[in-house]
Amino acid sequence: MGNIVVSPHDKEGQHHMMATPTSNNPNGGSAATAKNKSEITVLLLGAGESGKSTLFKQVQFFHGVGITHDQERIELIEIVRLNVLENAKNLVAATQHLNIPIEQPENRETAKLIINSLNTNDLEDPSWSKRLYSLWKDAGIQKAYENREKFQLYDSTEYLFENLDRICSDKYVPTVVDVIRTRTKTIGITDMKFDVGDGKQLRLVDVGGQRNERRKWIHFFNTVDAVVFLTSLSEFDLNLYEDNGYWRVKESLRVFNEVVNNALFYKVPFVLLFNKRDLFEKKIATKSFSKYFSGFNEAEEKNPVACIEYMTKLFLNEITEHPLDTVSVKTLSAIDHDNSKQVFEEVKQFIMTQQHRE
Amino acid sequence: MMKEQQPVEAFSSKNSSSGVCRIFSLVVGDPMKEGKGLGAKTTYLIQTEVVKSGFPETRIVYNSRKRYSDFKLLHDECRKLTSSDFKTIFPPKSFKKFNEKLIAERKEAFQHLLLEFVDNPVLLNNQNLKLFLSIPAQTHLVPPSKHKDIPSSVKFKFSSVLKNEEMKYTFKQFLIEEHNIEPFEFLESCFQIQKQGSILIEEFDRLVIQEFVEHGSSREINIDNRTRNLKNTLSTQTDLVMWNGQLESVLQPATNAVKLHLKTDSFPRFVYNWPTFKQFLSSKSDAFIASITKGSPDSQQALIFV
Secondary structure (H helix, E strand, C coil): CCCCCCCCCCCCCCCCCCCCCCCCCCCCHHHHHHHCCCEEEEEEECCCCHHHHHHHHHHHHHHHCCCHHHHHHHHHHHHHHHHHHHHHHHHHHHHCCCCCCCCCCCHHHHHHHHHCCCCCHHHHHCCHHEEEEEHHHCHHHHHHHHHHCCCCCCCCCCHHHHHHHHCCCCCCCCHHHHHHHCCCCCCCCEEEEECCCCEEEEEEEEEEHHHHHHHHHHHHHHHCCCEEEEEEEHHCEEEECCCCCCEEEHHHHHHHHHHCCCCCCCCEEEEEEEEEEHHHHHHHHHCCCHHHHCCHHHHHHCHHHHHHHHHHHHCCCCCCCCHHHEEEECCCCCCCCHHHHHHHHHHHHHHHHHHHHC | CCECCCCCCCCCCCCCCCEEEEEEEEEEEEEECCCCHHHHHEEEEEEEEHHHHHCCCCCEEEEEEEEHHHHHHHHHHHHHHCCHHHCCCCCCCCCCCHHHHHHHHHHHHHHHHHHHCCCCHHHHCCCCHHHCCCCCCCCEEEEECCCCCCCCCEEEEEEEEHCHHHHHHHHHHHHHHHHCCCCHHHHHHHHHHHHHHHHHHHHHHHHHHHHHHCCCCCCCCCCCCHHCCHHHHHCCCCEEEEEHHHHHHHHHHHHHHHHHHHHHHHHHHHHHCCCCHHHHHHHHHHHHHCCCCCCCCCCCCCCCCC
């Protein structure tokens, strides 16, 4: 984790993820032909846990692509419950690593069961709601939770534990918020087409964000009409899932640099979304922001606008090749349906206007 | 005319104005003779069930009654709009208006025609078509999903892609399309090694660690930092060979993680969104489908897009 201002050309050698396009990609800058295309391909890019799939799910929902298949719904129940168990396991494991004992003996019993035998079907029994909630409220677990920047934990932990009484029941049906809040790590590349009116289709491409996944992004770079790059505002105190010794902000900046300056995207409208604004505002209220950025004025660290402005500068400084007038910066809270809808609408407008200028 | 079924927590409670609905089923039925003498006519009931976006979704059924001449008008208009013919031939005029066989044939033809209309992106949101179906004008319709072959009670088991050879092959094709074959190849390699019962540590290092696990390895899998450290477990071993018991304890955290990712992320998309899987299934016998699913398949319901 670094108390540093990241320099724009910081290459750590071995983690080079995307080959810079060379002459074997002759049709670079496809936006020139995009004006009259009936299909617009938009890539959602960003490092791991920046919210790409959350936005993807929101876009699916507000374009009427929902869940019809009863079985798919039942599978979602399992995925939500798996999330609960994974969160519980991670917290229990953290108490071990951080050497913070779970205080109440009955909670220790629960912890043991979680690690050894509990599975998603068990959670149909409402008694687990009480037991898991009691574990969650244990002083030891809460202390570990306060120190969650020291290990890997999902953003939705608190939400899931606060909704256990619904989830631990044989009548449980996931709500849309549950589905949005559930973390499923995306692996590989997936896409979906949406009708956006005027006889045009939007093809949205969602990808995995971890280092190994980013090597796969290149497959789509040739056919892109716009890039939406997400980064998490609330990751300033966190290290990577795939590399515990590496600061997430540094990684995001590095990935952003490689994407935004990629020659294939020179002519492509580019949107930078600062996601998780909601979490970020909560976080800076209790945590020091300036501790992580030596160039930032400490007196301003409780002011979200000043912090976001600073982050914006940090990212825009990375842009060396891409024309700045085709870059748009916005903040987002992807778990919020209305906000996602509004921001995505603005993104769409921006992309369309840029294409008309061509 | 309109009946709502369980409007449970509709998705956009805050912005109900955005009526995005997917057509779920469209059935023409219940021919009925109305009127007497020269004014007598046969009307057909059209029931369109739509799914209003949200989760859980709301189902709404719209009912409308139309006669032959109404269908004719709509058909002519749709043909103009698409400037092409439809696969279904419009039933010709006939003097035996109340012949039962004729009515049954017309009913069938009308249904196929309407299905063709709603399947056509140009016509789907046409106001006259909506009016015809009694669907409110402000409703934005999206095409029916194409999953026609799977009854909704069927549950596909993830384990089937590990056990059943044909499923495995199909799933691998899907993963290749999603640029995500590495985790599956990792599982296969681990399985292969376990089948052998033992492996030289050196070989294990070359075939598994350097191939799939290490940062930057050529087929690197997506696992968290702690799980990745299975190499540490390995370096504490002084033996040259690893035997089955050891193998399992070394590999299990990583294989479990990889299986979980495939199961929760890739597998649902494979089953519910991948057209090739539907084609694959449609060529299979009921016995095969039963072998890869839990529970018994529903009796196939006619013309429901599930």
